[in-house]
Amino acid sequence: MWRRVFALTVKEFLALLKDKKSRLVVFVPPLVQLLVFGYAATFDLKNVPFAVYNEDNGSASRELLARFRGSRHFTEVATIPNEGEISGIINRQEALLVVHIGPEFSRNLLKGLTGSVQVIIDGRNSNTAMLALNYLRTIVNEFNRMWIEQSGGAGPPAYLVTRAWFNPNLESRWFIVPGIIGLLTLVVTTLVTALSVAREREQGTFDQLLVTPIRPVEILIGKSLPGFFIGLAEATVIILATVFWFEIPLRGNVLTLYTGAILFILSAIGIGLMISSLAITQQQGLLGAFLFLVPAVILSGFTTPIANMPPFLQDLTLLNPLRYFMVILRGVFLEGKPFHMLINQFWPMAMIGVANLTIAGWLFRHRLY
Amino acid sequence: MKDKSGQGRPVETQRATGRMRLRGLVRKEFLQILRDPSSIAIAFLMPVLLLFLFGYGVSLDAEHVPVGIVIEKPDQDTSRFIGSFSQSRYFEPVILFSMPEAVQALEAGTVDAVIHLRQNFSKNLNASRDAPVQVIVNGVDANTARIVSGYIEGAWIRWLGHEAKAAGTDLKIPVQLEQRVWFNSELRSRNYLIPGLIAIIMTLIGALLTAMVMAREWERGTMEALMVTPVAQREILLGKLIPYFTLGMGGMALSVLMAIFLFDVPLRGSVFVLFAASSLFLLTALGMGLLISILAKNQFVAGQAAIIVTFLPAFILSGFIFDINSMPVPIQIMTHLIAARYFVAILQTIFLAGDVWSVIAWNALALVIMSTVFLGVSRRKFRKRLE
Numbered sequence: 001m002w003r004r005v006f007a008l009t010v011k012e013f014l015a016l017l018k019d020k021k022s023r024l025v026v027f028v029p030p031l032v033q034l035l036v037f038g039y040a041a042t043f044d045l046k047n048v049p050f051a052v053y054n055e056d057n058g059s060a061s062r063e064l065l066a067r068f069r070g071s072r073h074f075t076e077v078a079t080i081p082n083e084g085e086i087s088g089i090i091n092r093q094e095a096l097l098v099v100h101i102g103p104e105f106s107r108n109l110l111k112g113l114t115g116s117v118q119v120i121i122d123g124r125n126s127n128t129a130m131l132a133l134n135y136l137r138t139i140v141n142e143f144n145r146m147w148i149e150q151s152g153g154a155g156p157p158a159y160l161v162t163r164a165w166f167n168p169n170l171e172s173r174w175f176i177v178p179g180i181i182g183l184l185t186l187v188v189t190t191l192v193t194a195l196s197v198a199r200e201r202e203q204g205t206f207d208q209l210l211v212t213p214i215r216p217v218e219i220l221i222g223k224s225l226p227g228f229f230i231g232l233a234e235a236t237v238i239i240l241a242t243v244f245w246f247e248i249p250l251r252g253n254v255l256t257l258y259t260g261a262i263l264f265i266l267s268a269i270g271i272g273l274m275i276s277s278l279a280i281t282q283q284q285g286l287l288g289a290f291l292f293l294v295p296a297v298i299l300s301g302f303t304t305p306i307a308n309m310p311p312f313l314q315d316l317t318l319l320n321p322l323r324y325f326m327v328i329l330r331g332v333f334l335e336g337k338p339f340h341m342l343i344n345q346f347w348p349m350a351m352i353g354v355a356n357l358t359i360a361g362w363l364f365r366h367r368l369y
Numbered sequence: 370m371k372d373k374s375g376q377g378r379p380v381e382t383q384r385a386t387g388r389m390r391l392r393g394l395v396r397k398e399f400l401q402i403l404r405d406p407s408s409i410a411i412a413f414l415m416p417v418l419l420l421f422l423f424g425y426g427v428s429l430d431a432e433h434v435p436v437g438i439v440i441e442k443p444d445q446d447t448s449r450f451i452g453s454f455s456q457s458r459y460f461e462p463v464i465l466f467s468m469p470e471a472v473q474a475l476e477a478g479t480v481d482a483v484i485h486l487r488q489n490f491s492k493n494l495n496a497s498r499d500a501p502v503q504v505i506v507n508g509v510d511a512n513t514a515r516i517v518s519g520y521i522e523g524a525w526i527r528w529l530g531h532e533a534k535a536a537g538t539d540l541k542i543p544v545q546l547e548q549r550v551w552f553n554s555e556l557r558s559r560n561y562l563i564p565g566l567i568a569i570i571m572t573l574i575g576a577l578l579t580a581m582v583m584a585r586e587w588e589r590g591t592m593e594a595l596m597v598t599p600v601a602q603r604e605i606l607l608g609k610l611i612p613y614f615t616l617g618m619g620g621m622a623l624s625v626l627m628a629i630f631l632f633d634v635p636l637r638g639s640v641f642v643l644f645a646a647s648s649l650f651l652l653t654a655l656g657m658g659l660l661i662s663i664l665a666k667n668q669f670v671a672g673q674a675a676i677i678v679t680f681l682p683a684f685i686l687s688g689f690i691f692d693i694n695s696m697p698v699p700i701q702i703m704t705h706l707i708a709a710r711y712f713v714a715i716l717q718t719i720f721l722a723g724d725v726w727s728v729i730a731w732n733a734l735a736l737v738i739m740s741t742v743f744l745g746v747s748r749r750k751f752r753k754r755l756e
Contacts, residue, residue: 021665025673033677037685039697040704043512046695064544090551092727093714109543116545123553124717125561127429127512128692133548134519140544141522147543156529156542158490158500162518165475167508175511187676195669283581286672287407290577294419294680299426303690305513308428334509335476 004214008222015199016192016226026192026230030184034238037180038246041303043172048132051078051095053086058106060115064143068099073135090122097121097132109147166334177246178329179302181238185261186268186296186322189231190289193272196223197364198285210364220361223276224269231265242333251336260328260342263349267321270356277363301326321349390600394608402612411578412616416570416624423566424632427690429558431516433461437471437480440464446491450502453528454484459520475507482506482517552721563634564716565689567624569680571647572709574620575654576661576679577672578613583662584671602751606744610655617651628720638719642729646719649736650712654679656743657708663750683709711735 017023050068054061068074077095080086089095100118108115119136123129167174200206209219239257242248250257271292279285299306299313300322306314317323324345331337331345402408436454440447454460463480465471471483485503493500504521506514526542533541553560586592595605625643628634636643658675665671685691686700687709693701704710711732718728 021670029677040700041685041691091725114545116547118547120549123550124721126553126556126558144543157494160504161501162504164506164508170508170511170514172511282668295422304427309426313426330509
């Protein structure tokens with residue numbers, strides 16, 4: 001049996017890698033994407049363009065503005081002489097926000113009253129707006145603390161001391177890059193397997209395969225192994241790049257990580273082969289892979305948290321193997337989670353893999369056309 | 370007027386037969402679409418399904434965040450403090466009784482943040498001494514962690530205000546921020562994510578539709594069969610573009626209707642500008658698909674390429690969810706090659722801000738250039754492939 005499986009595996013590898021262009025699309029894009037996305041996918045704001053409309057000429061407003069200008073999160077792009085220009089500069093997206101300081105600002109502060117600073121912000125991208133407001137608020141809070149200290153007044157009766165665990169500087173790259181490992185492994189593994197049976201069906205060679213002494217189980221294994229090895233190799237390269245290039249801390253155990261990776265690749269192969277055995281043409285196979293991949297990426301918690309979804313979608317994500325792998329990746333990398341705390345992520349992936357592989361094997365025989 | 374090539378047929382008739390051939394090609398393509406429902410599925414089913422899933426699934430609005438509150442010594446002061454958290458829809462307070470328990474909950478992921486009120490909290494508070502409140506957030510998801518700590522700060526300021534009022538004084542804060550959010554005053558992330566999603570979905574559909582269809586004709590050899598007929602190359606390309614353009618615009622219309630009526634995204638610009646911008650973008654996406662299919666030899670490569678160069682870059686590099694200004698400069702330059710980037714900017718502006726010409730004109734110009742390049746290069750490569 002193993003000789004037949006081996007022969008089939010070799011044949012599958014050849015079919016996949018013989019063509020130069022196929023070889024190219026399997027290996028090059030994932031690595032390029034890792035580099036580009038690793039740098040591009042960040043929620044941390046840098047150089048937010050802002051404009052200033054300052055009606056006050058006291059020292060307090062100058063000092064506050066100096067703090068805004070000094071922050072690496074903000075870059076001043078314009079000074080506005082009158083109120084009428086605010087709407088233009090925001091509409092044209094030249095500045096994300098305008099800081100407006102009224103004429104009484106410094107006088108009020110010196111009198112011990114509250115001086116208000118108006119911020120007009122472009123809400124077209126509400127997440128960016130919310131984060132920019134948070135940064136501004138932090139700067140203002142620091143200013144307030146200093147002002148109270150200098151004027152010798154009493155501060156607020158209680159204050160917050162906030163610390164972030166697992167990711168002390170709250171760098172979103174630490175969150176996104178481990179996620180990319182799962183994302184790219186899924187895309188490659190699914191695509192490699194999803195077209196493997198469909199291609200043979202379209203060319204008629206699958207029938208020939210079925211009439212040889214090779215049993216369906218052996219076909220299944222022979223079709224799975226190339227995807228498995230390519231997926232695993234790709235995952236390994238990306239994991240190495242994550243650790244050594246992006247310098248994301250790997251705090252947990254490598255074996256735990258690979259247990260997750262292997263189960264995840266198995267489940268991806270299962271889904272890929274199932275799509276492939278349902279499809280008659282390659283176009284259908286590709287469409288199927290697509291209809292699975294796109295939602296699987298978006299509903300995995302890769303960029304937006306699953307907890308923000310409505311309940312029925314949260315339940316639907318339970319069928320998505322990427323969802324579990326995301327938890328494992330981030331758990332092992334950032335939190336150093338041990339094996340036993342991740343068992344609840346391991347078994348659903350194993351179930352998804354086994355179920356899909358079984359159905360795919362059954363379909364090989366029972367769906368001829 | 371006769372032409373001099375010796376065929377002796379009036380140009381008028383030639384044009385007429387050209388139109389006829391084109392009509393025939395378009396008809397053939399439509400018939401093929403109707404008989405193999407997978408193209409219709411790509412054009413209509415996919416936008417509906419994807420927009421439905423993503424419209425509900427992609428949200429950055431964290432609500433009912435589970436926050437563990439550890440109170441070492443419960444009394445009136447602490448319960449007033451908790452009160453400011455339990456009234457908010459942003460929090461789901463979970464009362465815990467010790468820090469080890471809280472740490473465990475944080476590690477297991479059952480709470481996203483822990484607020485720790487020490488034993489001497491109310492003593493310090495009443496003695497007007499500094500009463501530090503320890504806050505720990507789970508930083509794994511940095512974006513959510515930032516939003517949550519912003520919420521906690523807001524609740525804290527609200528509590529300070531209540532305390533000051535109860536004591537009969539005003540809360541003394543030197544500088545107060547007054548925020549005015551334009552275009553999206555409730556900061557609903559759906560309002561900007563849905564227009565962005567439409568751009569991504571249309572990228573997918575446009576590129577997939579043509580990439581797969583053309584690659585299939587090459588693979589089956591029917592393209593060569595078409596070539597030996599008197600049909601001109603321009604007509605073959607047009608014959609492919611027209612039906613899929615129509616299909617794509619149908620999908621686009623469906624998506625816009627869903628955005629407005631299902632997801633309540635306001636449409637502040639004009640429908641005409643939206644239509645014009647969408648046509649431009651769809652041409653670009655179709656051109657991209659066409660080029661991929663001509664360059665790729667088979668469906669496997671064409672399909673792979675369509676996914677790799679369309680969906681993921683459109684998702685990550687278009688400014689749909691990640692801010693382009695915050696990316697490193699080389700990557701910012703790279704985003705200029707992503708057609709979806711321009712369409713995302715146009716859509717977010719038309720939907721939320723209105724017809725702001727200075728934004729729309731520049732981005733539309735970029736789309737015109739991109740579509741011309743894609744279609745022009747396709748036409749050249751198309752000719753070459755024959756040899």
